[in-house]
Amino acid sequence: MDKKKLIEDLARESQEKGGFNGAWLYAENGEIVSKGVAGWRDPDNKLPITEDSIFQLASISKTFTAAAVMLVIRQGLLHLDDKITKYFPELTAYEEVEVRHLLNHTSGVPDYFDDADWFIKIWKEENRVPGNDEILRFLCETKAKPYFAPGEGLHYSNTGYNLLALLVERLSGIPYEEFLKKNIFEPAGMTSTYCCHIRRDGVPFENYAQATVIENDRYVADVDSEEDRVVTAFDGLNGDDYVYTNMFDMLRYDKALREGKVVTLEEQQLMYTPGKRNNGEDAVYDEDDGLGYGLGWGVGHEEGIGLVVSHSGGMPGVGTWLERFIDADRVLIYLTNRDYMDARAYWSFYHGIEAIIRGKEPDPIKCIEDVVIKNPDKSKWESFCGKYEHPEDADFIIDEVWMKDGELYAKAIDEDGDEMKFRLYPIGEDEFGRKSGLLKVKFGDGCLSFDDITCKKLS
Numbered sequence: 001m002d003k004k005k006l007i008e009d010l011a012r013e014s015q016e017k018g019g020f021n022g023a024w025l026y027a028e029n030g031e032i033v034s035k036g037v038a039g040w041r042d043p044d045n046k047l048p049i050t051e052d053s054i055f056q057l058a059s060i061s062k063t064f065t066a067a068a069v070m071l072v073i074r075q076g077l078l079h080l081d082d083k084i085t086k087y088f089p090e091l092t093a094y095e096e097v098e099v100r101h102l103l104n105h106t107s108g109v110p111d112y113f114d115d116a117d118w119f120i121k122i123w124k125e126e127n128r129v130p131g132n133d134e135i136l137r138f139l140c141e142t143k144a145k146p147y148f149a150p151g152e153g154l155h156y157s158n159t160g161y162n163l164l165a166l167l168v169e170r171l172s173g174i175p176y177e178e179f180l181k182k183n184i185f186e187p188a189g190m191t192s193t194y195c196c197h198i199r200r201d202g203v204p205f206e207n208y209a210q211a212t213v214i215e216n217d218r219y220v221a222d223v224d225s226e227e228d229r230v231v232t233a234f235d236g237l238n239g240d241d242y243v244y245t246n247m248f249d250m251l252r253y254d255k256a257l258r259e260g261k262v263v264t265l266e267e268q269q270l271m272y273t274p275g276k277r278n279n280g281e282d283a284v285y286d287e288d289d290g291l292g293y294g295l296g297w298g299v300g301h302e303e304g305i306g307l308v309v310s311h312s313g314g315m316p317g318v319g320t321w322l323e324r325f326i327d328a329d330r331v332l333i334y335l336t337n338r339d340y341m342d343a344r345a346y347w348s349f350y351h352g353i354e355a356i357i358r359g360k361e362p363d364p365i366k367c368i369e370d371v372v373i374k375n376p377d378k379s380k381w382e383s384f385c386g387k388y389e390h391p392e393d394a395d396f397i398i399d400e401v402w403m404k405d406g407e408l409y410a411k412a413i414d415e416d417g418d419e420m421k422f423r424l425y426p427i428g429e430d431e432f433g434r435k436s437g438l439l440k441v442k443f444g445d446g447c448l449s450f451d452d453i454t455c456k457k458l459s
Contacts, residue, residue, distance in 0.1 A: 019345025022336035058313025066296020104275030165239025211317030
């Protein structure tokens, strides 16, 4: 199997069909098997991505935060079972939360994205971006209730990692960004890696792969988007995001971890141990894959491959993936800087590359045009049009369906109350798909259904 060519072909076809736009690198036993780039680093398709282009990592940054915490623990300044109120006495609502709970997302501390308006208000009304030290003020002022008692469940919380970064900064006595540079990036030889705040302070490096989103069917920079420019409001935070790097430095990061340069192999063994709930069961991070979450890493085991640790990252215009095969000595890195136009083209790339690195033939890249029914019977389409009921507790609802220029369209509302309109493409008998998502809508007698939800037609 020619993994190099298979991955290259997969990436380029996906990019051509509106999917993958970024850089990838796959290595086995420390040797690069395949690397490359596809697409553009600006919204206007004028600046091609190059192999040294620098991308925002988003939540992969949490792996660095966890490593920083382990270094502070090694110095005797912190312990995994310390209560966070020892350092943040004002957080009385979370007095039983331990450092370990923050690391493996079993703390119950709510995610700041649940109350993002707090940050947006400061940004808009005070014309400034809140710093990471204000995460304490955020928790106190919003009086955000815990999701559950510490150890009773697992709920991903960016806020927990903001608190961890603040702990590292206060206990080490140096800014968090400087701590990462001196104690992780430099020892690992990561000379093109930065923890910084480019929306707040400006871009301190060249060749940035601009985070790019889709607005009115065209690409725009996240900071220029009417909807997504609010990402600036969070750009003063640390710990959960805001590390920028390229694919080669990510390979150096993998090498440094394997050699125990940043954190020791014994410390890593602890980091790659899934968290437990109070009842002794594993705290599952991904129900579909059965992944646990250790200290900064998703953790799983595969037959014939062994221990696999990973982390993803996502923000408007940003999608990243780091997957490390500890026993098999492999690493997969891909970094993207554009929201995909076609969800199938993107996800078939993801599933294809995962198949290839496991020695399996990938399925062909498919986009919506590859699965749409040609010359469909539209005689019933008018009967599908109208308003539909809103089921209780649904995170996503289809509010209305209508015809325009002979095609079917829908308006949906997400859990934040944001509306989105999109075309419905016929992909089966009375079944329709969406280009920018994997949603499948099935129309029945006076109703429609998607996922496990059925909604009656109101008019």
